[in-house]
Amino acid sequence: MAKNLSHQDWVKQQFGKYLKSSYRNVFVHSSIIEGILANESGMDKFDSANKFLLCSQKINSSEFCVFNNIRKIRNKLAHDIFKRKGLSQNEIDKLRDDLMKEIHNAYIVSNFLNNKLFEKYKLKRSSVIGFEPAN
Secondary structure, three states, rough: OOOOOOHHHHHHHOOOOOHHHHHHHHHHHHHHHHHHHHHHHHOHHHHHHHHHHOOOOOOOOOHHHHHHHHHHHHHHHOOOOOOOOOOOOOHHHHHHHHHHHHHHHHHHHHHHHHHHHHOOOOOOHHHHOOOOOOO
């Protein structure tokens, strides 16, 4: 696969093959986090759910910041691909990689996700996503 395709070439390429699993994975994992926040807060929007959980002290400020970063990067990746001139392949790949780093960070530091996801569903953690809760 050629690197740093223009926006137009990248879009054409997406119609010629299946979406790479790395793109799918960041959207699935950010959706899991958003869904857990929405379910636990009773709020429909990621931002509102995050703010509600912070105000109700169900998450701490470190968790709030990580979740907010996930929301911002996910929205940029999902919505900016076609805005204005669009994003190049390198820009898209960087956002995808940044989003996965933030998702891993959330899984590592969040007591909230540890309780509501890993413990609730009895998920085993890979060595990449250990658990080191933030204060």
